[in-house]
Each structure stands twice: as C-alpha cells, then as structure tokens.
Amino acid sequence: MSKNQEFVKFDKVDKSYDGKVLVVKDLNLDIAEGEFVTMLGPSGSGKTTCLMMLAGFETPTNGEIFLDKNPISNIPPHKRGIGMVFQNYALFPHMTVYENLAFPLRVRKTNKDDIEKKVDKALSMVSLSGFENRMPGQLSGGQQQRVAVARALVFDPQVVLMDEPLGALDKNLRESMQYEIKHIHESIGVTVVYVTHDQSEALTMSNRIAVFNDGKVQQLSSPDKLYEEPVNSFVAEFIGENNTFAGEVTNFQKDQCKVKLLNGSEIIANPISVKSNGDKTTVSLRPERALINTGNKMDNNFKGKIEEVIYHGDHTRVRIDLLGNKEFILKVPNSSANMDIKMGNQINVSWNSHDARALDPK
C-alpha cells in the first residue's frame, strides 16, 4: 500500500487569538490518507481551533499546514476541497435536501446528470433516499445530521472534517450515528478528522486519537493503546476511569520502581515518566485491573475499607478507602463468590505492578 502517511501534516503550528495566550502550542501532527483521526479534549483545549485552521477559517499564527504535501495556509477555504460537518448541522434552511446536496456540485459547475447521480448516491449512503424535496426544518435531528454528512461527502473531498457533529443528538441516536459514520468511512475510505469531547465516541470510531489539552497533543495513538498505556496523568485521567496515588519514587529500577505514598506505605509500580529516585509521581491504575481476594499471587496486596457500594446489574462499583485514597474505585463482577461486599467490611485488594503506571505528578 502506497498510502501517504503524511496526508495532512501540522508542522510546528502555533495559534494565538489575542497575541498574549497561545491556544495551540507547537502542534505537530501527521494524519495518514484514509485514516479516521479524532481530536479529543476538554473544551478550550484547542482542538476546534486546529480543525478551523485545517478548514481555512483560521490562519495559523506560526508554522504551516500541509495537505498532500502542499502548504495550504494561503489557500482560501473554498479552494481547499475539504468537506466539513458542523456542530449545528449548518444546513441551508431555505433549500431542500436535494438543493443542499447539490450546492457543492453546482458551485463546481458539475453537469446536471452528474449532480443527480451523485446526490442520489450520497442520499442512499445515509439511507435518506426519498427525502430530496423535504426542507431541513421538516427533518429530525438525526436526519439533518445525516444530510449534513452526505453534503460534506457528495463532492468527493480529500478530507472530511467533523466538528462535534453528534453533540446535539440524544444518546441512542448518537450511538447509532457513530456506527453509521464509521461504516461510511470504512466503505469510501476518505480521510476523516473528527473533533469531540466525548471519549466513548472517540474510542468507538477512530483509528487514532489525539488527546488535546492546554493547546498541545498529549498523546496520539490507537484507542486501545490510549486506554491501556496512557503516557501521562492527564490522558490517564481523561480517558476512562482511573485510580490515582500521589507519591515519591524511592527505589528506581529499569522496569520497576517503588513509590512511597503520602500516608507512608509503599507500592510497586511500572515507571513510565519517572527517571530517578526522589521524583514526584502520580500512579495510575484502571479500576478493572485491581482485583479482590486473590490470595498473594500479585505483587501489590493491600487491605481497604468499603465506603460505598453501587449496584450496576452485571457488576458492582465499590468505593474503598485504600492507602489514604478514599476515592479508590473497584469494579467487581456480579458472582456468588463476592457476596460479602458490604459497607464497612475490610477487603483485600491486589494488582500487578505492571498495571500501576507511575506517571508525571499532577
């Protein structure tokens, strides 16, 4: 496969709106052709600004953006050939669905028959055939969103940008739309850059996720790597649930270290971003990696007191006061062996040191 690995390339891009604060700092990001990349982050993290720079509605303060190896900073938005789906759909309210879809083709002076064929194809792709003559106002939110997606794809753009397109939909619809967009991406192989603050959306849909915070990409990797191997405590905290212990490294080795916690006890952890003894660190542990009543098979074994029990059907969430952390969460599978989980009981909790990642201090 000779796919261009740097189809979209952000090269040392800075962006500032007021000349005082950098909204995007030294951004370097490569997106391969046909890839589905999600920019994920809290609001104000600069992800939408990046999207707007790529679309051409904002200019980078410094650095350059390349599309298929061509710098595009000086190309106006309408010449970039980038499709875009907006948060509030941005369908033209005075045009029918057909006219909305035909708009990008008409401005490109496509001939009438081709327009009809392409619009038909795009509408059937989002299973909205037969809705040509409806006005956008007569469609439900989900249908409007599908029209917006079809409109962004109908002129065969090289890249499609999606700016929180599912934000206004209810939960069920959002989930089915996630799959739909994912399937459309897989079937036509267009490069998609997707912006969201919803991590489950990002994990479901993307090939790779760029986690943004404070104007920087914190980590760019595949969904599973992002969840299993976060490289810093922001990512660990932002993606999924996370138990943390703050402490100081005492016994640093290459693949293992001891961390002395604030209450004096020591745990064994996997050194990720700590370098030597005395480093401050936050140890991150996924709730499902901590088990109860396993005997002494794992290298971390501690006793905690159950503070709260929340029944979830297939599993039970248990909040434990463990090693000075009163917010330690456990997910216990629902089985007859675990019937003694009651508030106030003492419980044995253990985990492998490999899963406890010693990251940068918060």
Added chain:
Amino acid sequence: MSRETKQILTTDGVPLEVSLKKAERKNKIKAFLLVAPLLLFLLITYIFPIGDMLMRSVDDKMVTEMLPKTFKSMEKWDGNEMPPEEVFESFYLDFQMLVEEKRDGRLSTQLNYTKNGFKSILKKLRRKAKNFEEGNYKEQIMAVHKRWADVEYWRAIKRRAPAYTSSKYLKGMDMYKNEEGKIVNVEEDRRIHRILWLRTLEIAFFVTLLCFLMAYPIAHLLATLPMKYSNLLMICVLLPFWTSLLVRTASWMILLQQQGVVNDFFVMIGLVADDNRPEMMYNKTGTYVAMTQILLPFMVLPLYSVMKTISPSLMRAGKSLGGTPFVTFWKVYFPLTIPGIGAGCLLVFILAIGYYITPALVGGASGTLISNQIAFHMKSTLDWSFASAMGLMLLAGVLAIYWIYNKLVGIDNIKLG
C-alpha cells in the same frame, strides 16, 4: 362518530358542552375586557375617522340640500335644451330661501367649483331677484345675465344633483366629468396632481432603495461585530431615531443650505467655486438626503433582527463546500435576509409615501409630495372633501402595495424583530 351518539354528560347530568362553555365564559369575558379599551381606542381614533373621511370625500349633499325643489323639477328635464319654466321657478324659490338664510354665498362657492362663472351671476341674480314679479321666472332669470340663458350652466347645476360624487377622486387624478358626463383629462398645463403622485412614488422608491443600499452593510456589521463594538454602532443608528424629527430636518437645513456646512466644505476642498455653490435644498436633492437619513433606522432594525438569527456557520458551510465568498453570500446569506429586506422596504416605502414634514421644510417646490398637497387643501383652501379623497387614495395605494407584496413575497415572510 355519528351525530346520534349519546351526548356526554357531566356527573351532575349537565351536557358537557354546556358545562364547558359556562366554565370558560368567565375567562372569555375577562379576556374581552382586557382588549376592550384598545378596541374602543382603535374604533374612535382610527376606524371612525377613516369612515368619516370616506363619507366626506364622496359627500355632495350640501348642494342637494340647498336646492331641493330645483333638483326635483330637474328630474324630468333631459338636459338637451333650456330647462322648462318649472325648473326656473323652483330654482328661484330655492334661491330666495337661501338668501333669506344667508346661505347663498356657500352655494355660489360650490357651484363655482363645478363651473367657473357662477359666482358673479349668482351675485347679480341676488340683486335683481328682489324686484322679480311673480310668474314667468324663466324670462326674468335669463334676462339677469347672458350666462343664465346658457344651457351649459343649467347642466352644471344638474350635475350637482346626486348626493354622492366621485368628482373629488377624479380631480385627484387630474380628471373630471365633462358636460356629456364623460371622464376626461384636464388640460395638460393644469395637471398638477399626477405629477405629485408620480413624484411621490419616485421619491418613495428611491429613498427605499437608498436606505436598503446603506442599511444592508450596516445591519450586517451590527449582526457580526463583537458585542462591545456592535452596541456602540447600534447607538449610532438609534441616536438620530431618538431625536425629534423636526430637529433632524432643521439640522439638515443647516447642513445643506447654500451657505451651509456641506457647501462650505466643498468650497474649502475646492470641489466647487465659491460663487457657484450648488443648491442642495428646496429641491429633490434635499428631500432625498433628509428622508433617507431619517428613515434609515426603519431599514436597519428589521434587517439586523433577521441577520442576527443567521448562524455564521452557514457562511462557513457554504465556503467549505466550495462556494466563493460571493456565491456563498448570494446563494446562502442573501436569500435568508429576504424577510428582513421585505419588512424594511415595506416599512420605509409606506412611511416615505406619506411623508410630510421633511419635504415641506427642505423640499421646496420640486421636492414636495402628495401629502403636502393634502395638507395644503386641509389648511389653505379648506376643501376637506378633496383632502379626504386624496388621503384615501394614498391609503388605497398603500394597501395595494401591501397586497402586491403579499403576492410576491408573502406577508408571513415578514420579520420585524
């Protein structure tokens, strides 16, 4: 369900419909009482005056009542030859009655409207009639003045017989009913009203156009600028709106007169020679400038309120889909502002068509409008029925424009705020 289905009863056995009406009656009365003052106000200040105007404009009872016997005896007269003795006799009797009641002056004014020359011959008749002998009034009256022997003058009297007349409306369009009862145009050099109507339409049209051209970018700026600038701009738009109309017009007089600020400035920058200052007031230019400025807010505000609702992402969407900025504006933004354009244009046009103070002050002879003519007849000639007729024609014109607008754009497409 068929009508035979059993009537639904409440638990007390009263039909549900009756019970419902009873329960809602109180609310209905309350609601009506709340609206009643406004209804009364509208009735007294709007519906009645317009009705009165309508009556006044077609009312011709005055002459009918002054010459009751004459018109009765004239019914049989075909108007081809001189009327018979009978007519002369009843006219003499009617006239004597009017002289006694000292109302003959009014008659002569009214008849003079219909045909010039009545005033003097009625005066003469009054003098001579004192010495009339009984019988053979035809001879005696015809002897008073040769015009009394002219059948045209008797036809003119007969024309005033109906209690209602359309003559005021015809006059408003520079037309009249001639002796044969045909509607014809007045001579070319006396057609003043048509010029005024056309000028009114022309000025209203161009003022609307100018307002639109200036207001569109302003409204767009207002709708897109950040709040702190747009508020300031909004005040700039509204400040003149809050100033008295008279003050604004007067300030335009200061600016536009030959020794005024604008002319001084032109001379200063060498655009015009000092001894050749252009006249910018007391002509159409003055009317255009002042009216455009005064009516501008009425265009800006509806446009602004519509533009405010247009999401900026629509323009972005248009551009990202490949539309050049102009195409995107023309295909996406502009169509969405049409409700505002419609509202603004209708508002400005209707206000401009009936504008009075500004053209009266800065318009001069060539810049006055039909409303100035109406005022002239209200105040100077006291021909209120003619003023009413022209007022109603103006109203009809406005309604016609409204109707056309409704056909073209649809009135429910209008957005004022």
